[in-house]
Amino acid sequence: MAKLRISVDHDICVGNRMCETFASKVFVINENGQSEVADPEGDTEENILEAAENCPVSAITVVDEETGETLFP
Amino acid sequence: MVTSITDDMFTGEAIADPYSYYGKIRDEDPVYWNELYELWVITKHDDLVWMTRNHELFSSEFWARDKRPPYPAIDESDMGLYAYMREFFMDWFIQHDRPVHTDQRKVVHKWFNPKSMEMWRPMVQQVIRDMLDEADQNGKMDVMKDFATPLPLFIIAQMMGMPYQDRQFIRSMAEKLLFIGRGEADRMQPLVDGIKELQDYLAPMVDMHMDLPTDEDNLLSVLTSGGKNGVLTRDEVIADAILLLLAGHETTINLICNGTLAFMQHPEQWQLLKEDTLDSPNAVVRATEECLRYDPPVKSIQRIASEDVELGGKLLKEGDRIRWFISSANRDPDKHPEPDTFDITRWPNTHVAFGSGIHHCLGATLARLEAQEAFKSLAERYDKITLETDEFEYQPSVTFRSLKNLPVSLENAAP
Ligand code: HEM
Numbered sequence: 446m447a448k449l450r451i452s453v454d455h456d457i458c459v460g461n462r463m464c465e466t467f468a469s470k471v472f473v474i475n476e477n478g479q480s481e482v483a484d485p486e487g488d489t490e491e492n493i494l495e496a497a498e499n500c501p502v503s504a505i506t507v508v509d510e511e512t513g514e515t516l517f518p
Numbered sequence: 519m520v521t522s523i524t525d526d527m528f529t530g531e532a533i534a535d536p537y538s539y540y541g542k543i544r545d546e547d548p549v550y551w552n553e554l555y556e557l558w559v560i561t562k563h564d565d566l567v568w569m570t571r572n573h574e575l576f577s578s579e580f581w582a583r584d585k586r587p588p589y590p591a592i593d594e595s596d597m598g599l600y601a602y603m604r605e606f607f608m609d610w611f612i613q614h615d616r617p618v619h620t621d622q623r624k625v626v627h628k629w630f631n632p633k634s635m636e637m638w639r640p641m642v643q644q645v646i647r648d649m650l651d652e653a654d655q656n657g658k659m660d661v662m663k664d665f666a667t668p669l670p671l672f673i674i675a676q677m678m679g680m681p682y683q684d685r686q687f688i689r690s691m692a693e694k695l696l697f698i699g700r701g702e703a704d705r706m707q708p709l710v711d712g713i714k715e716l717q718d719y720l721a722p723m724v725d726m727h728m729d730l731p732t733d734e735d736n737l738l739s740v741l742t743s744g745g746k747n748g749v750l751t752r753d754e755v756i757a758d759a760i761l762l763l764l765a766g767h768e769t770t771i772n773l774i775c776n777g778t779l780a781f782m783q784h785p786e787q788w789q790l791l792k793e794d795t796l797d798s799p800n801a802v803v804r805a806t807e808e809c810l811r812y813d814p815p816v817k818s819i820q821r822i823a824s825e826d827v828e829l830g831g832k833l834l835k836e837g838d839r840i841r842w843f844i845s846s847a848n849r850d851p852d853k854h855p856e857p858d859t860f861d862i863t864r865w866p867n868t869h870v871a872f873g874s875g876i877h878h879c880l881g882a883t884l885a886r887l888e889a890q891e892a893f894k895s896l897a898e899r900y901d902k903i904t905l906e907t908d909e910f911e912y913q914p915s916v917t918f919r920s921l922k923n924l925p926v927s928l929e930n931a932a933p
């Protein structure tokens with residue numbers, strides 16, 4: 446599996462917590478109620494991309510670490 | 519204490535200018551106990567966001583948990599209707615807390631994600647073109663009746679597979695359901711009439727979808743899949759269908775209408791939008807966010823305290839009613855510099871027009887898409903839009919910021 450670089454833009458994240466429901470080991474909610482990346486290898490690429498796609502405000506970016514390709518958005 | 523303010527939220531002044539009324543409360547007593555309604559009034563941006571992010575403390579099960587008498591008061595003889603209404607609203611998935619809320623929201627969440635919504639953009643553009651072509655024939659329109667209302671209504675009805683000719687019926691029922699945010703003592707009858715008629719209208723469609731394989735291209739069918747797999751009861755499917763129909767247009771109507779009015783009242787911002795739209799697709803995106811901040815379609819949201827909580831030196835007791843005001847949070851000077859200035863270049867724009875936290879608006883992407891296309895089309899098509907009135911009358915609602923009419927005349931841009 447490709448190594449992923451995942452980030453959450455905290456200017457945008459509204460704490461909807463949907464990412465957590467799709468990949469709960471990868472995305473955890475911090476004290477401000479916003480999402481943080483805890484373990485980028487905590488779930489399958491498919492689930493991580495599904496989490497990113499279902500963030501209602503597109504706050505999540507997923508990049509393939511090796512090729513530099515942006516997988517989402 | 520707030521100096522010289524009435525607790526009645528339905529006075530002419532509070533309806534006409536919620537920014538002064540709730541702004542005064544925000545500036546003088548931001549966590550305010552409204553004695554008349556026995557209700558906490560929350561008015562600061564940071565408090566609102568903190569509460570949405572601590573959903574364990576502030577329950578969304580308002581209609582299931584509220585033990586106090588209705589506010590504002592209703593006719594004594596209408597308590598039966600009130601009970602019926604509560605039972606109905608309790609079935610909305612928006613009225614649940616985790617974990618039930620998450621399971622129910624997930625039935626339709628993917629339908630509304632940004633990627634799925636993008637596919638609807640061409641249809642939105644087409645509907646707008648058709649509507650404005652018609653307005654051009656007359657050289658004028660009522661922005662509310664001829665543009666802001668039919669556009670989102672058309673789209674949500676289309677998504678849910680409702681017959682084209684039913685839109686007028688859906689709209690008139692929606693108008694009855696809007697009595698939920700009003701203050702008249704006899705408001706229960708029209709409200710419950712609207713609920714019952716929509717239930718009767720939707721029940722056969724839901725039953726039909728129950729027996730058919732799920733059609734991923736039909737929102738009502740997708741919602742009904744939650745009934746097939748036991749996440750939702752039949753009554754809940756019907757209630758959520760009404761929620762989607764209602765929330766899917768009533769709010770966006772006000773975004774388009776209030777936004778257009780803001781542009782008309784700030785001609786230099788209108789000019790800026792016209793110039794910038796040509797150069798950058800971001801211009802209209804930012805402008806739409808500023809419309810959402812400046813004159814938000816939803817004024818306030820209710821919760822109920824799940825336990826005793828201290829906020830701003832006040833003790834909110836378990837079971838206390840809470841209403842937080844987007845109208846005042848979006849104008850909070852501690853969050854937004856020069857909050858009363860309409861500035862379409864403001865960025866980042868951290869307004870809370872769609873709420874925040876786990877209940878953040880399901881339809882936010884759709885609403886943004888529709889409004890962006892609406893403002894862009896107006897800016898591209900018209901040299902000049904002139905207000906044909908200087909009186910602005912709003913629906914007497916504590917929930918919605920909704921104009922009754924907005925007549926304008928139109929001057930086309932040179933082709
Ligand atoms: C400009 C337009 C809109 C505004 C200002 C708006 C505003 C809001 C707000 C403030 C909330 C939070 C409610 C809460 O915290 O209890 C919300 C939730 C919701 N909105 Fe919207 N809305 C808009 C458009 C839409 C559209 C187009 C739809 C559907 C097609 C929709 C469906 C919903 C639903 C289902 C929820 C409940 C979400 C949940 O509880 O998880 N809204 N909206």
Ligand code: SF4
Binds near residue numbers: 460463479502503505
């Ligand atoms: S889904 Fe998006 S908005 Fe919600 S917590 Fe995750 S990153 Fe934030």
